[in-house]
Amino acid sequence: MWLKWLPWKLFISKAAKRHGFLDPISLWSYFQRFAQPSEVAGPMELVRASAMFHARGLINSRAIPQNSDWVWPWWVHRQFNPAEEAFIPRAFSLTYINLTERNWTAAGLPGYDYLPIVDPTGLVTPHWDGWSIDFWLVDSKGNVMAPSRRREDVQQRLFYGKDIAVATRFSPDGHKLLSTMNVELQDGVPQCAIRLRGSMSEEGYIAASVRPCNSEGISFVHEIAFKDGRTWKINSKDTINFETPADVSLGSKYEQGDVANQLTSKGGQDHVLCDVGMANAAALFKIEPGKQREIKINIPLEPRKHHEKKRITYQANAREDDWGRAVGDYCRVSIPDKRKQYLYENAIRTLLLHATDEEVFPGPFTYKRFWFRDASFILHAMLCANFPKRVESVLATYPDRQMPTGYFLSQQGEWDSNGQALWIIYKYxxxxxRKLSGDMIRAVEKGANWICRKCTSSKGDKAHTGLLPAGFSAEHFGPNDYYYWDDFWAVAGLRSAAEMMEAQNEAELSNKYSQKAAAILKAIDASLEKAHQRLGTRAMPVSCNRRLDSGTVGCMSAGYPCQVFESNDERLLATAEYLVEHCLHKDGFFLDISHSGINAYLTLHIAQVLMQAGDERHGMLADSISRLASSTGQWPEAIHPRTEGGCMGDGQHVWAACEWVLYLRNCLVFEDTSDSELVLGKGIRKDWCREGEKITIGPAPTLWGEVRVAFEFGDDKVTVSLDEDFSGKRPQVVVDIPSYERTYVEEGQKRTVVNKAGT
Structure with a gap:
């Protein structure tokens, strides 16, 4: 306790000034003035992650610039080359970070959290945040043809069937090298399985090279041990197994440079030691002119860190070695736009790939951890895609994840998580x-009570009166403030809790939560009215203290997915209009704050609001996101406006994938909870309505039960077939295809003919 009485701030300030540094106490004081006072200045988890991120960036700044003769990952060649559009000057930058080409694709097995990644030129990183293995062609003189240096000769695709495999085709100067990576079980052990097939018009080699780096930068390799040309040991813990012995094995350490510049040497060493941590090696496999050679490499994916630990499965079939069985009877979508359908199929598998029996990950690398926010969206997409057991398995962990106070904590200072947790439990x-367990009911009660306690006082007439406190919210809105995003989620969560408690015959709690939800909504309305008077527009700022900016995208949550406001609410539509008019780049939403890129999932939030309001511009936004997907059908968290590579977050962002699933699903089937209506075809586009076209979806779970729907288009009409399996009270079912008459479907009516409007 006595430490609290010491004048630490004075000591620190005096020490800094004595050595000629800025006073950090004064600087921190000014830093905080840009934010609203909050009990948490910033999530320690985010500070810790940023510190690790920039620590690697500091190492990158020491390792990369003076070693331009090394074969580096694709992002380094792009970002450090002044002739490239992705070039970034580094004059006063202390850390060098991948800000232009954050793209990668994971492979794996259903229910396992081993997720090797492949970058756009075929660099494989088998273990989380570890070293990588690259594949080159080498001519007889030792000249290296590396895909990362010749991106124009590289094509990459994702294939799925029994496996998920990333295939990279490299075709330089008439030579060919095909590398595929997938994960498979061998004697019960998950293996990163790499298959190489190459041919050359002259004598040469296929090279498989261990690299002390990955898609974020340097990843230290101190030791590589060679055993009989078939087995390599990396850092005494990781193993690479070659099915056939290499013809030549070569190693190098930092002082000697890149092994890529020493491929004409004879080799012969049995290990490489490097104190710097830049050990690298190459296995060479000889190719005869005009002949094809195949090489198989297996890398056991043993548990190495807390990110990769063996788990007890919640359900017998949580883990699979066959993707065909894993996807099972999922919600299939068939639309005329085959590009968008391909992205839907990829997104379905991305969801399952990043789900274990205990958690879901927003990404395989940068974001390989659990957040309640991301989980709410991902689990909702999995519900809509007809994976209820997998959702149940993850939700079963929620009571144990909850703090004793009732707080569903992901990061301190984020107040949206409780509303999101209650909302997704309700959706399930x-x-x-299915009946909720006693533990889950108690978790719902504790979570709802936490929201009730957390709100600021309803007394007074401030802009934030009755709202949740200032906080960091969803991270991409700006400094701590009273963000409406948190409040919309609080309303949605409390409404969900009220209905669940009503079903438990807990009338008192149900009334309490309903009344609190109404009170928060009243506070939101009053705060927005003050904002209207201050700004002169019905468009909603992101917080009660801000002007309109790109952060106002957070207010889309009032319409999608929370449905706190009706789809035609003036404030919601004015906000969407502002975002479309002022915040689009290449027809995608550009977020200035934090991400500084085109954001796929937030673009689709706007598209959902426009679609449900009957605004056909939702299709323009979806077209942009479709075009910006990588060749493997993935999106990074944010997309660089010039290079169109990733500039923020994980290179395979699962939240983006889940929004694509939800967008296409809602275009065909969505619940309008304000009117208790199941709406069919609201997002069907005019170019999908040509005569002879057929659109189908199903089995599609909804709030009222499961449906299968088919739309068959004629010259001036559409025949809608509905196979419904509702439980409880049947909703109003309405066909609401743009340019067609709005038509209700009666119970038991299997086929409904809907005419074009005006015919």
């Missing part, structure tokens, strides 16, 4: 009809 309960 309604969409599956």
């Amino acid at each position: 309960w309604k969409m599956t009809g």
Whole structure:
């Protein structure tokens, strides 16, 4: 306790000034003045992650610039080359970070959290945040043809069937090298399986090279041990197994440079030691002119860190070695736009790939951890895609994840998580009809009570009166403030809790939560009215203290997915209009704050609001996101406006994938909870309505039960076939295809003919 009485701030300030540094105490004081006072200045988890991120960037700044003769990952060649559009000057930058080409694709097995990644030129990183293995062609003189240096000769695709495999085709100067990576079980052990197939018009080699780096930068390799040309040991813990012995094995350490510049040497060493941590090696496999050679490499994916630990499965079939069985009877979508359908199929598998029996990950690398926020969206997409058991498995962990106070904590200072947790529990309960456990009911009660306690006082007439406190919110809105995003989620969560408690015959709690939800909504309305008077527009700022900016995208949550406001609410539509008019780049939403890139999932939030309001511009936004997907059908968290590579977050962002699933699903089937309507075809586009076209979806779980729907288009009409399996009270079912008459479907009506409007 006595430490608290010491004048630490004075000591620190005096020491800094004595050595000629800025006073950090004064600087921190000014830093905080840009934010609203909050109990948490910033999530320690985010500070810790940023510190690790920039620590690597500091190492990158020491390792990369003076070693331009090394074969580096694709992002380094792009970002450090002044002739490239992705070039970034580094004059006063202390850390060098991948800000232009954050793209990668994971492979794996259903239910396992081993997720090797492949970058756009075929660099494989088998273990989380570890070293990588690259593949080159080498001519007889030792000249290296590396895909990362010749991106124009590289093509990459994702294939799925029994496996998920990333295939990279490299075709330089008439030579060919095909590398595929997938994960498979061998004697019960998950293996990163790499298959190489190459041919050359002259004598040469296929090279498989261990690299002390990955898609974020340097990843230290201190030791490489060679055993009989078939087995390599990396850092005494990781193993690479070659099915056939290499013809030549070569190693190098930092002082000697890149092994890529020493491929004409004879080799012969049995290990490489490097104190700097830049050991690298190459296995060479000889190719005869005009002949094809195949090489198989297996890398056991043993548990190495807390990110990769063996788990006890919640359900017997949580883990699979066959993707065909894993996807099972998922919600299939068939639309005329085959590019968008391909992205839907990829997104379905991305969801399952990043789900274990205990958690879901927003990404395989940068974001390989659990957040309640991301989980709410991902689990909702999995529910809509008809994976209820997998959702149940993850939700079963929620009571244990909850703090004793009732707080569903992901990061301190974020107040949206409780509303999101209650909302997704409710969605599961309604969409599956399954009874909630006693532990889950208690978690719902504790979580709802936490929201009730957390709100600021309803007394007074401040802009934030009755709202949740200032906080960091969803990280991409700016400094701590009273963000409406948190409040919309609080309303949605409390409404969900009220209905769940009503079903438990807990009338008192149900009334309490309903009344609190109404009170928060009243506070939101009053705060927005003050904002209207201050700004002169019905468009909603992101917080009660801000002007309109790109952060206002957070207010889309009032319409999608929370449905706190009706789809035609003036404030919601004015906000969407502002975002479309002022915040689009290449027809995608550009977020100035934090991400500084085109954001796929937030673009689709705007598209959902426009689509549900009957605004056809939702298709323009979806077209942009479709075009910006990588060749493997993935999106990074944010997309560089010039290079169109990733500039923020994980290079395979699962939240983006889940929004694509939800967008296409809602275009065909969505619940309008304000009117208790199941709406069919609201997002069907005019170019999908040509005569002879057929659109289908199903089995599609909804809040009222499961449906299968088919739309068959004629010259001036569409025949809608509905196979419904509702439980409880049947909703109003309405066909609401743009340019067609709005038509209700009666119970038991299997086929409904809907005419074009005006015919």
